[in-house]
Amino acid sequence: MIRHARGLTVLSLLVILALAPFSSAGAAMGGKLEIFSWWTAGGEAEGLSGMFSVYKKLYPGVEIVNATVAGGAGTNAKAVLATRLTGGDPPDSFQVHAGLEVQKYDPAGFLDPLDAIFKSEGWEKVFPSGLLTLLRYQSHYWSVPVNIHRANVMWYSKKVFTASYLTPPKTFDEFFKVADALKAKGIVPFVLGDKEGWEAGHAFEAVLIGTLGPDGYRGLWTGKTQWTDTRVTSALNTFKRMLTYTNSDHAALTWDGAGQYLIDAKGAMEIMGDWENGWFQSKNYADYGWAPPPGNTGVFDALSDSFSLPKKAPDRENAVNWLKVAGSRAGQEAFNPKKGSICARTDCNQSLFNAYLQSAAKDWRSNALVPSVIHGAASFESWATQYKDALALFVTSGDVAKTQATLQAACKDAGVCK
Incomplete structure (x- = not known):
């Protein structure tokens, strides 16, 4: 784990530089951001909290609503989410496994494609080609991957x-x-x-x-x-x-x-x-x-956790910014070492990860x-x-x-x- 020192450390400078591409208007933004997931146990909850911290540094005026539904592999969350989507009460963003699972939520009817965000953030250059193939359904990207498990x-x-x-x-x-x-x-x-x-x-x-x-x-x-x-x-x-x-x-x-x-x-x-x-x-x-x-x-x-964007997200701008954080190096480096997974990105700092995760990254390649x-x-x-x-x-x-x-x-x- 990283020990925080007083003053502005080299790590702090690196984080600031990593976050630079995001909106400079973050401090002025407000409203809420409801994130729906099934991460409630130990390291997974700590990892999500780490990614929330990155978001809060950028957008301190946004209230994050951590809407979790307990149950490994999303056994309970998926049913709750489907009901909310069809009932016109979507969260701002929700967890979904990368791959064909997205079909369950009728993406053409209930989700916004994320092709433009993938292009603007340059993600096709930092996510592995095999993962990009897994993420594409009906010729579009529907979710942003945060890890590889x-x-x-x-x-x-x-x-x-x-x-x-x-x-x-x-x-x-x-x-x-x-x-x-x-x-x-x-x-x-x-x-x-x-x-x-x-x-x-x-x-x-x-x-x-x-x-x-x-x-x-x-x-x-x-x-x-x-x-x-x-x-x-x-x-x-x-x-x-x-x-x-x-x-x-x-x-x-x-x-x-x-x-x-x-x-x-x-x-x-x-x-x-x-x-x-x-x-x-x-x-x-x-x-x-x-x-x-x-x-x-x-x-x-392999599997990958990712986040999607509902068509009727109540706080859409906050949700889009969340997705950008989720796909960023800073977000993934804050999330994955605690979650017990490796970055979906190929450019994360491997020294942040323990012996198991470094071995997993090697095996992934x-x-x-x-x-x-x-x-x-x-x-x-x-x-x-x-x-x-x-x-x-x-x-x-x-x-x-x-x-x-x-x-x-x-x-x-x-x-x-x-």
Whole structure:
């Protein structure tokens, strides 16, 4: 973390220079700015606060209304937002996953395209080409990305692994050997918190990647790989076995509740996105390690958080300025180190980020990239919801054949599978 010194530091000068392109009339502006998101836990709330601070320095007369709806992956927020948009009561700007998730909100009907802002801010020069492709829908940009997250990370307790003389498993066979050894010691091998319904589907993405590889996994969302494929059957059987090593209270916990098992050294491994890194930091917990889930080495399961502009935003000018801050280097450097993510921009100062985030930035540049379905990058929201619900039910049913048939039917409903 940066320690603030008295007086005008070099860092302060850099921030001022970074903010220079924004409107010089900021101090004269007033009114409100309602930002709608689902960031309420630990590091994510701290990261959002950091970006608010950048905005307030520019526009101190604007009252920021932090309209958050708790629920990881936006499980609750998305429904509330859809009701507000269709009811003519939009916030000034709202969080949305970059990718096909924007289709849920009928962008042509309820959102303003942001092509002009992308051009004026020069963002096509500082956002990676792959991310720009993900952001475009119906030939327009509809949201401004603030970060890049990695979904496929296996977090583990260093204390547990060191005391057990174990190393993180690289294959599923190794995973089960490690899990058996940990279970014999009374430690929960594979922690899970699936109270909100999306977490099992999140973990299963990593199992699919580890079983099908990046090309096979991508094909599930394009129709090149059928959900009836025997490798999907194998992935479901593997996940079913993994679930026998999880905590008995998983249905009562959210993802961060499961993470507490690692902090308390009562659990060993959790497959969760790298927002867990920010959450661990907010808990002053440092005795953790990270590794690709089994079979995931060299693959980056990507997602990006972004902000959109509703057509009827009550304080449109304030909202446009918010988007400019969200896409700026100053905004992203204030947000991402706390959030536990890397900048969407390619020109951020890497020295601001911890060891994990620096490794993630390196992997982002070198790994095979695949889109997360749970987090809005791989498919339309309706298909992602069917996937999520099928895996949530699978946790309790363990019915491989029925789940696989449901996933294939969802692909057909989406018009992708035959």
